[in-house]
Amino acid sequence: MSNSDSKKPSEEFKNNRLFRTLRHGVGKAIADFGLINEGDRIAVAVSGGKDSYTLLLVLEELRRRAPVKFELIAVNIDSGYPGYRTDTIEDFFVKNDFSYRMVPSEHYAIIKEKRRPGSSFCSICSRLKRGALYEAAQTLGCNKLALGHHQDDFIETLLLNQFFVGSLKSMSASMLADNGIITVIRPLVYLAEEDIATFSRQAELPVVCCCCPVCGTADVQRKRMKQLLKELQADIPYVKSSLLKALSNVHPRHLLDTSLRRDSAGPGTLDIHSAYPASLADLDSHVCQQIED
Numbered sequence: 001m002s003n004s005d006s007k008k009p010s011e012e013f014k015n016n017r018l019f020r021t022l023r024h025g026v027g028k029a030i031a032d033f034g035l036i037n038e039g040d041r042i043a044v045a046v047s048g049g050k051d052s053y054t055l056l057l058v059l060e061e062l063r064r065r066a067p068v069k070f071e072l073i074a075v076n077i078d079s080g081y082p083g084y085r086t087d088t089i090e091d092f093f094v095k096n097d098f099s100y101r102m103v104p105s106e107h108y109a110i111i112k113e114k115r116r117p118g119s120s121f122c123s124i125c126s127r128l129k130r131g132a133l134y135e136a137a138q139t140l141g142c143n144k145l146a147l148g149h150h151q152d153d154f155i156e157t158l159l160l161n162q163f164f165v166g167s168l169k170s171m172s173a174s175m176l177a178d179n180g181i182i183t184v185i186r187p188l189v190y191l192a193e194e195d196i197a198t199f200s201r202q203a204e205l206p207v208v209c210c211c212c213p214v215c216g217t218a219d220v221q222r223k224r225m226k227q228l229l230k231e232l233q234a235d236i237p238y239v240k241s242s243l244l245k246a247l248s249n250v251h252p253r254h255l256l257d258t259s260l261r262r263d264s265a266g267p268g269t270l271d272i273h274s275a276y277p278a279s280l281a282d283l284d285s286h287v288c289q290q291i292e293d
């Protein structure tokens, strides 16, 4: 989308009721977390999945309505997996008049060469893709990078970190990247994956497969979390909203992290971390969604 107000890239979705609901949720996240400011130039990571397409369409709709001026540029990283339909994604950008950058890479070749036997495919793939996204955003003169993580990603990550890493954390809605230049924002934090999936079907978004060798077989632990949440929802219908709310309702004095204690009597002796993987990257986690969707 060239970001020209004479163009109407998401016009056809405007009367979609669900789209308006999604737009409202993103608008609330932007307001709650101060995600977008006047003059921002935002790279929007688009992998060709339902979440990233939705993110782009909703942000564009908000851009056209917002009292503040900001720019959007869709960015696609092609990891080089055979069969990945970048042409379909680019066609979507062109048809909807988005400003965009397609970034080819040799990631697949690098992974095949560097990956140690038995190590996670996703771990190296995600790190390469993240680096490429930061680099592309910087090259394009962007100060922000928008990723398509939704409410379910936040909740599942919270559970994964507790169950497998021994850490009480999820993801941030807005965080300055390690490079100190790009701020990563996650405007879909309040959106349910189910609603995004329904919208994607209704709007017939041209979703493409990542075509990596572990596509559909990675994410085992995250799938377990999804299933667990589904089972819990049968008894506790509001369990997801409660877990999401918990992330913004933290009571440090009622936790065991000694670094959070004002009246600390010295370092604690509890060291649960040593018994667990250092991070989610060590698990069979769904790093695709940690990056783009």
Ligand code: SF4
Binding pocket: 121, 122, 123, 125, 126, 210, 212, 213, 214, 215, 216, 218, 286, 287, 288
């Ligand atoms: S599932 Fe995603 S992160 Fe993992 S290897 Fe495939 S494309 Fe990369």
